[in-house]
Amino acid sequence: MRHLLASLALLGLFAFPTLAFAQDLALKRVMLSSGGMGYFEYEATVEGDATLKLTVSLQQVDDVLKSLVVYDDKGGVGGLSLPGREPLAQAFKDLPFDQASLGSPAELLATLKGAQVTVGGSRAISGRIVSVQEETVALGNDKGTTTRTRVTLYTERGLQQFILEDAENLQFADPALRDKVGQALVAIQGNRAKDARTIELSTRGTGKRTVRVAYIVEAPVWKASYRLTLGADPSAARSALQGWATIENLSGQDWKNVELTLVSGRPVAFRQALYNAYYVTRPEVPVEVAGRLVPGIDRGGVQADQRSKASSPPMPAPAPYRAQQERTMLPAATPPPPPPVAAAADQIEASDAATQVVFKFPRAVSVDNGRTLSIPIIDRQVPAMRMALYQADTAARNPLAAIRLTNDGESGLPPGIITIYERDKGGSVAYVGDARLSGFPVGETRLLAYALDEKIIIERDVSQADRLATGTISQGVLKLSRIVRQTTTYRVRGPAKEPRQLVVVQRRLPGWTLTKPDAKGIDISEGNYRIPFALPGGDQTQTFEVVQEQAQQQELRLVDGAADQIRVYALAREFDAKTRDALAKVLQLQQSVAEAERKGKQVDTERQQIVQEQARLRENLARVPANSDLQRRYLATLDKQESELETLAKRKAEAENGVETARDALRTFVASLG
Structure with a gap:
């Protein structure tokens, strides 16, 4: 009985033969897109x-x-099928035993009580399982103990x-139960690649034909990098630019002689968990049970009809200069001048x-x-002009050595790091710095800063x-317009x-x-002005001013x-x-109002003094004979x-009348203005 489980597996395999051979798809x-997506197309x-069978990773x-x-072109697609996300759980869902029950014959028999x-052998028995129990028995000649199953x-x-261990064979009498055991064993065998799923795609048509199957999945972003070699003549209008693409094959399969295309762009891409099972939540309705009748109490009512109702000129050609020759590393011995940069094969x-730039390779590519x-x-x-670029936030005291690059080609360039070399008059090449190139459409220019000048x-x-x-x-x-001026002064040597x-x-x-x-x-770029100035050379300090102004509006009720403001x-x-x-007249009328108020x-002051004096006198009167x-x-x-x-009361009334008269005169005059 030691090989009983293997016998059960054979039964299962005989009960559920594998699918007939299906044709495989070839990549x-x-x-590959710089947006992190990959398009894979297969043929058969x-x-x-x-x-057609296609194996992909679970993710x-x-x-x-x-x-x-x-x-x-000559047929149609019938649909596809694949195992569920939890194939074993689904396989055992309707079986009378679980996966753990197939751990040993004893566990299976105990589950199927x-x-x-x-049972075949020297002592044949047939019956229904009542119990499965382990027991420990002593071996003869003091050889210890062993465990067996009764x-x-x-x-x-x-x-x-x-x-159980002594039985030569054991068979379930029910054919349906034998089929279920075999079905479970086949499911376990088919789930060995737990992180992959094999998709079976059916096609229907007539005659011999080529079927292509494609899909989009997540893929590593391919990267662009560049090499720009400046000529020995600083005033040269063009320089050699070479761009490289770096890609990774992490798809889980080898690419053998595939047609490779690279796309630079930013497509909108979504992910949706279509492989998960979702269920609609339904409200639970209680079961209606007839109970004891309890009539309610009538508390009267009213009749229904008694209820109430209700927003630079072109730069001059740069003068020649040697931007970074002082930085060249000195080798022990001067090497012979190198040949020109090797062209792409x-x-x-x-x-x-x-919305994107497409690079298509002319021959098949293989990547393991x-x-x-x-x-x-x-x-x-490409057109390349040398210059100095001053960015105060990057370096407050010195500008950066830079290249003004123009894309005069027939296609845009994807973003990437650009490594810059400089060739001297002897033909030797030295590394001078790196720069970052953003997406570069046709006809545009970029300033590439690569070192401190x-x-x-x-x-x-x-x-x-x-x-x-x-x-x-x-x-x-009075509506005022003020001009606020900010002046930035640059003193350059x-x-x-x-x-x-x-x-x-x-x-800006x-x-x-x-x-x-x-x-x-x-130029204006990302909220900044890019202002060109020419430095003629020499020891003298050049001074440049950049002035920005803003008109600010203010209002003053006259x-x-x-009075100080109006004056x-x-x-x-x-x-x-x-x-x-008019303002002088307003000022005069305001003075009249002020005089009347004075x-x-x-x-009021004189009256207050008299009132205080009277209070003193009345206090004294109470003490004299x-x-x-x-x-x-x-x-x-x-x-x-x-x-x-x-008398003061009369003067007060006259003063108040004077104030009101002066204010009326001011209001009337102001209203007549404008």
């Missing part, structure tokens, strides 16, 4: 109806289900037992599409799984001032014997206007405006004479002060 085309030659199944497409079995069956002769076909390939995709002469020293100062520009009066409001072309990157202030230098022809504006020469005269306050001379003096003084208060 023919690969297209079929005749009539056929089943790719969602993308394959989302994007798989079949091309068959009650099943009819037949199985109890219910037979026609009652309960009978046998030792194959001419890559590059083309511009609506897990290996990296780097091959040239660009090889041509310490021969140029720059000092930078920023100042700000404002001035009145214009002023008008409308509906009693370049090499004594080397003229340079300098480009200054100056932050939102809502401001560049007034110096002339904005015509000056009726209640501060300043009345003298402002930026305003016309009529406006200044008189009213003076009356009646009918005394002092009492009579106090009373006479109080009488006189009462007369004065009456």
